[in-house]
Structure formats: structure tokens, C-alpha cells
Amino acid sequence: MRTRTVALLALAALGVPAAGVPKASPVDALLARMTLPEKVGQLFTTYAYGSDAHTVSAENRRLYGVDTPAEVVAKYHLGGVIYFAWTNSLQNPRQIATLSNGLQAAATRVPLAISTDQEHGVVTRMPAPATQFPGGMALGAGRDPAGAYRTGQVTGRELRAVGITQAWAPVADVNVNPANPVIGVRSFGSDPGLAATMTASQVLGLQRGANTSAAAKHFPGHGDTATDSHTGLPVITHTREEWQRVDAPPFRAAIAAGADAIMSAHIVVPALDPSGDPATLSKPILTGLLRGELGYRGVIVTDSLEMAGVRQKYGDERVPVLALKAGADMLLMPPNMQVAYDAVLGAVASGELTEARIDESVRRVLTLKQKRGLLTWQPVDPEAAARTVGSAGNVRVAQAVTDRTITAVRNEGGLLPLAEGRSVLVTGWNSSATNNVTTLAGELGATPLVTGLPDDAKIAEAVTAANAHDVTVVLTSRAWDTTTADPGGRQQALVKALVATGKPVVLVAVRDPYDVGSLPGTGAALATYSSSVVSMKALAKVLRGDLPPRGKLPVEIPGHYPYGYGLSWSVR
Known part of the structure; x- marks a missing residue:
């Protein structure tokens, strides 16, 4: 027996599996070779400043004590990196691909999971020429699961082309509160069944269609x-039955679709955990509910640990340890990386966390990486990335998906489609990112007049212009919201002044559809849920009569229009 044991040990030392001895999986073999500091590093995903892996940045020195993104990755043995425009990580396809290759080269032992928040709509990180889709609520209005799949597929393929392997999407939240300051049009809608179907479709599009987590x-x-959990700690008062009926279905659907990760919220739900701890730090919610009741076996990732919602009750050195104890596997963007990293190592040293608990999460992270081919990572081609991102075929997909989303809720006297030969003014709120007033005016051959959040002089200028035209199309964004520095009130004043001219007015809510309920006096009203170029092109087709409005409200407009409402008409 002793001779056989010695022989087996000798073979194992040489990496040769003995007959009858099962070979360790790549994940288990890798985990067995990792040091504790390397394991702890795999649990963290954070950002670094620089357009290249070797860009020297004072911000990196201030935050991490080293100069370059590559040095940040190596110092902490990071499991993942997240890209933002404000860290200079996202400029153009060649630059992003080159950055990704450089960071992967700096990774110690285990390749990185590189991620970004490419939800589309109001949360879009990859800039043009990346293909832009209109976002969750627009897809919900389109009622097109195949469109949600294609959105995920195109998005995932463009992300993979530049070396990004993980999208922090889709948003599975069911937006039943019109005043929600942080979710809103990021959600597919207020119906749990619709949100579940679209969530599952987008998960499948990203993962099965593009091999992107x-x-x-x-x-x-x-x-x-x-x-907003970025600035405070929300309390959700749903009963457990309401949670099962309203909030749970999209997450159940995501799990059934095989979602690689589920992100926790920094919210308190007393019916699920009466302790007052946010869900990110709640063992009853993450382990008892998500792992136990829902049977989820993938990676649980925290939302950003920089957000106020997770920092109100405990210090920054306690939050990462408590998140792991609750059941989280991946810790996103701690406000002080060194403090968080040392806190987890210290918790293992003190026995508060066992190394076996660390191994459990690391194994999930490594399994995800193996599933997406990252353990055998190869560099991406920057020139191929430039050809893939924003390709003509991808843009056609985005336009086809978006053409189904424009929703008409009012059309008094058959004002739409616009009669040929009429002079048209396009005015109102203009996104600095997409210049939606200018884009729409160009598509219609109309006169543009950007008002922004209009003062009295701008309102007077718009009224004068409206009097000189046959019809005015006015674009609004969150005009219903008069709670913060009165941005909505100024837009409401503009629309009322335009209606008072007696000339026909078409209202377009280019973000929250709730605007159409706050401004009932216009002859026609439509919702686009997005100010993206593809949304403005689809809107122009509807206004001209080239395309019928096909969207249905994915939310109720309280006191005005029910869920599922939407007008349509024949095209010319």
C-alpha cells in the first residue's frame, strides 16, 4: 500500500494522472495552485484609470498606490475589471481592444473577466460607433422576445470583439413605481410576465448568442x-406574497435561462429580512432566498460598493466581509480597494471567514470564466474589433428592433401622420449625447429649435417659431418630475405655451412615458422611451406615415392610459 501511495504522489507531482484516479477539473487544478491573496483578488472587480494598460495616472496612484491599470491588476490579482468612459477606458473599438489585451497580459495566473454596464438606453457605456439599442422599456413596448434576444446577441458580440466578456445586464426589476428615480425606463415594464420573458430572452441572446456573461x-x-440606492437606502414594503408575484418572476426566468450572474440590490426588504440590512449584506436574502428557495448556483455579484445604500449601516472595512458572509461571490467597486482587500484577508486570518468559504466563491468565479473560454484566453484583434463594432448589419438589427417600439397614445382629429407639405418645427429637450431634436428634424426635413430646460426667453422664442409653422413636434424628458430643481416644470411650461398658440402640437416623451400623462393638452402624444438615433429614426417614420406605431405601453400611465394601451393607423 505504501509503495502505491508513493507512486501516486510521484505521478501527481509530475502532473500525470494515475490509472483509475480521476483527473482534476481545470477549475479545481487551478484553484489548488492559487495562494490565498490570489484567491481573494479573484473576488474583486474594480476600475482603473487609463486608455492603455500602461497609461500613468495620478488617480491610480491616489486610489491604489501604483501608476498604471496593469499595475492595479497585478497588485491585487484582480478577478475582474469594469470599464467606464470617465476612467478613459472606452473611447473607440481599437483602443478598447488594445486596453483589454494589455490588462489580460498583466493578470496573474487567472485571466480577467472584463465588464461594463451596456444596458442601452439611459445606461450605455460603449460609445459610437458601437451599435445603440433603445433600452429595456422600449423593448418591453415592442413586445418582441426575439428582438430582446437579438439585442443581447449583437451587444454581446460587439463587447467580445473588444475583449469585454461580461455585461451587467439585463435589468430584471419590475418598475411598478412611476416615481422610481433609478430604474424607470431601464426596466422592461411593470408587468412581471413581460419582464420575465424579456429578461430570459436577453440573457439567452448575450450568452447563447454571443458567449458573453x-x-x-x-x-x-x-x-x-x-x-435612489446610489444616494440613500431604499426600503421596499412589498409583502412576501407581493415579492413572489411581482418581483421574483424575472429572476426565476433569468435562472431558468442559465444567467451566469445575478447582481444584488442595496435595498432593505423587511418582509424578506427584518434585520434592516440591505440585500447585498443579507444572508436570508442571498443564501436563503436566492440560493435556497430559487436554487441559483451561479455567481452572485454585489452592486457597486461605492453606493450609499450599502455604506450607511457599516464601515467600508466591514461591507466586503459581510457581503461574503451573506453569500456574495464577486465584490464590485469597493470605495477603497486596499481596505476591502485587507479586510477579507484579515477575516480569514481571524477565522471570521474560512478559506473553504473563499474557495467556494472563487470556484464559482473560475467556473464562469471556464464556461466563457477565459481560462484559455487569446488576445482580440483590434482591427477585427473595428470592423465588427457598429457594423452595417448590426445597425440594421437595431433599427428593425426599434421600429416596433414607438407607442402612440393620443391622436386627436387624425393629426398623425403629418400631412405632406406642412411646415414642421421640432423643439424641446435635446440630449447632448444623441442630439435628438436635431436628428429628428433632419429626418423630417423640419426646422430644429433646441430649448433644453427652457427659461422664459427660450419659451418665447419657441412660441414665435411655432406661430410661423403649421405644426410643432415637442420633445420632453422626465417632464413629469418637478421635484428636483424644477426641470419638469420648465418643460411643462414650454408645452403649455405651445398649445396656447392654437397650432397643432405633437408631444413626444423621449424618455419616461409618464410625460404623456402630465401634459394632456396636445393633439397627439407618443412615447419612444429613448433619445437614441435609432429611436428618432423610428419616430420620424411614424410621424411621416412610413411606419405604423406598433408599441404598447409596458407600464400604466396612472389616471390616463392602462398598461398595454397603444394606438395604430394605416401607413401611406
């Missing part, structure tokens, strides 16, 4: 809050 967010459901 999806992350359904924000568990256990952030759709019924009037507090």
Missing part, C-alpha cells in the same frame, strides 16, 4: 422605490 439585476427587485 449576463447579469440579471438588481435582486431581489428594485422596481418599487422612490429612493
Whole structure:
């Protein structure tokens, strides 16, 4: 027996499996070779400043004590990196691909999971020429699961082309609160069944269609809050039965679709955990509910640990340890990386966390990486990335998906489609990113007049212009919201002044559809849910009569229009 044991040990030392001895999986073999500091590093995903892996940045020195993104990755043995425009990580396809290759080369032992928040709509990180889709609520209005799949597929393929392997999407929250300041049009809508179908479709599009990890967010459901968890700690008052009926279905659907990750929310849900701890730090929610009741076996990732919602009750050195104890596997963007990293190592040293608990999460992270081919990572081709990202075929897909989303809720006297030969003014709110007033005016051959959040002089200028035209199309964004520095009130004043001219007015809510309920006096009203170029092109087709409006409201407009409402008419 002793001779056989010695022989087996000798073979194992040489990496040769003995007859009858099962070979270790790549994940287990890799995990066995990792040091504790390397294991702990795999649990963290954070950002670094620089357009290249070797860009020297004072911000990196201030935050991490080293100069370059590559040095940040190597110092902490990071499991993942997240890209933002404000860290200079996202400029153009060649630059992003080159950055990704450089960071992967700096990774110690285990390749990185590189991620970004490419939800589309109001949360879009990859800039043009990346293909732009209109976002979750627009897809919900289109009622097209195949379109949600294609959105995920195109998005995932463009992300993979530049070396990004993980999308923090889709948003699985059911937006039942019109005053929700943080979710809103990021959600597919207020119906749990619709949100579940679209969530599953987008997960499959990202993962099966593009080999890119999806992350359904924000568990256990952030759709019924009037507090933004970036700045405060929301409390969700749903009963457990309401949670099962309203919030749970999209997450169940994401799990059934095989979502690689589920992101936790920094929200308190007393019916699920009466302790007052946010879900990110709640063992009853992450382990008891998500792992136990829902049977989820993938990676649980926290929302950003920089957000106020997770920092109100405990210090920054306690949050990462408590998140791991609750059941999280991946810790996203701690406010002080060194403090968080040392805190987890210290918790293992003190026995508060066992190394076996660390191994459990690391194994999930490594399994995800193996599933997406990252353990045998190869560099991406920057020139191929430039050809793939924003290709003509991808843009055609985005336009076809978006053409189904424009929703008409009012059309008095058959004002739409616009009669040929009429002079048209396009005015109102203009996105600095997409210049939607200018884009729409160009598509219609109309006169543009950007008002922004108009003062009295701009309103007077718009009224004068409206009097000189046959019809005015006015674009609004969150005009219903008069709670913060009165941005909505100024837009409402503009629309009322335009209606008072007696000339026909078409209202277009280019973000929240709730605007159409706040401004009932216009002859026609439509919702696009997005100010993206593809949305403005689809809107122009509807206004001209080249395309019928096919969208149905994915939310109720309280006191005005029910869920599922939507007009249509024949095209010319």
C-alpha cells in the first residue's frame, strides 16, 4: 500500500494522472495552485484609470498606490475589471481592444473577466460607433422576445470583439413605481410576465448568442422605490406574497435561462429580512432566498460598493466581509480597494471567514470564466474589433428592433401622420449625447429649435417659431418630475405655451412615458422611451406615415392610459 501511495504522489507531482484516479477539473487544478491573496483578488472587480494598460495616472496612484491599470491588476490579482468612459477606458473599438489585451497580459495566473454596464438606453457605456439599442422599456413596448434576444446577441458580440466578456445586464426589476428615480425606463415594464420573458430572452441572446456573461439585476427587485440606492437606502414594503408575484418572476426566468450572474440590490426588504440590512449584506436574502428557495448556483455579484445604500449601516472595512458572509461571490467597486482587500484577508486570518468559504466563491468565479473560454484566453484583434463594432448589419438589427417600439397614445382629429407639405418645427429637450431634436428634424426635413430646460426667453422664442409653422413636434424628458430643481416644470411650461398658440402640437416623451400623462393638452402624444438615433429614426417614420406605431405601453400611465394601451393607423 505504501509503495502505491508513493507512486501516486510521484505521478501527481509530475502532473500525470494515475490509472483509475480521476483527473482534476481545470477549475479545481487551478484553484489548488492559487495562494490565498490570489484567491481573494479573484473576488474583486474594480476600475482603473487609463486608455492603455500602461497609461500613468495620478488617480491610480491616489486610489491604489501604483501608476498604471496593469499595475492595479497585478497588485491585487484582480478577478475582474469594469470599464467606464470617465476612467478613459472606452473611447473607440481599437483602443478598447488594445486596453483589454494589455490588462489580460498583466493578470496573474487567472485571466480577467472584463465588464461594463451596456444596458442601452439611459445606461450605455460603449460609445459610437458601437451599435445603440433603445433600452429595456422600449423593448418591453415592442413586445418582441426575439428582438430582446437579438439585442443581447449583437451587444454581446460587439463587447467580445473588444475583449469585454461580461455585461451587467439585463435589468430584471419590475418598475411598478412611476416615481422610481433609478430604474424607470431601464426596466422592461411593470408587468412581471413581460419582464420575465424579456429578461430570459436577453440573457439567452448575450450568452447563447454571443458567449458573453449576463447579469440579471438588481435582486431581489428594485422596481418599487422612490429612493435612489446610489444616494440613500431604499426600503421596499412589498409583502412576501407581493415579492413572489411581482418581483421574483424575472429572476426565476433569468435562472431558468442559465444567467451566469445575478447582481444584488442595496435595498432593505423587511418582509424578506427584518434585520434592516440591505440585500447585498443579507444572508436570508442571498443564501436563503436566492440560493435556497430559487436554487441559483451561479455567481452572485454585489452592486457597486461605492453606493450609499450599502455604506450607511457599516464601515467600508466591514461591507466586503459581510457581503461574503451573506453569500456574495464577486465584490464590485469597493470605495477603497486596499481596505476591502485587507479586510477579507484579515477575516480569514481571524477565522471570521474560512478559506473553504473563499474557495467556494472563487470556484464559482473560475467556473464562469471556464464556461466563457477565459481560462484559455487569446488576445482580440483590434482591427477585427473595428470592423465588427457598429457594423452595417448590426445597425440594421437595431433599427428593425426599434421600429416596433414607438407607442402612440393620443391622436386627436387624425393629426398623425403629418400631412405632406406642412411646415414642421421640432423643439424641446435635446440630449447632448444623441442630439435628438436635431436628428429628428433632419429626418423630417423640419426646422430644429433646441430649448433644453427652457427659461422664459427660450419659451418665447419657441412660441414665435411655432406661430410661423403649421405644426410643432415637442420633445420632453422626465417632464413629469418637478421635484428636483424644477426641470419638469420648465418643460411643462414650454408645452403649455405651445398649445396656447392654437397650432397643432405633437408631444413626444423621449424618455419616461409618464410625460404623456402630465401634459394632456396636445393633439397627439407618443412615447419612444429613448433619445437614441435609432429611436428618432423610428419616430420620424411614424410621424411621416412610413411606419405604423406598433408599441404598447409596458407600464400604466396612472389616471390616463392602462398598461398595454397603444394606438395604430394605416401607413401611406
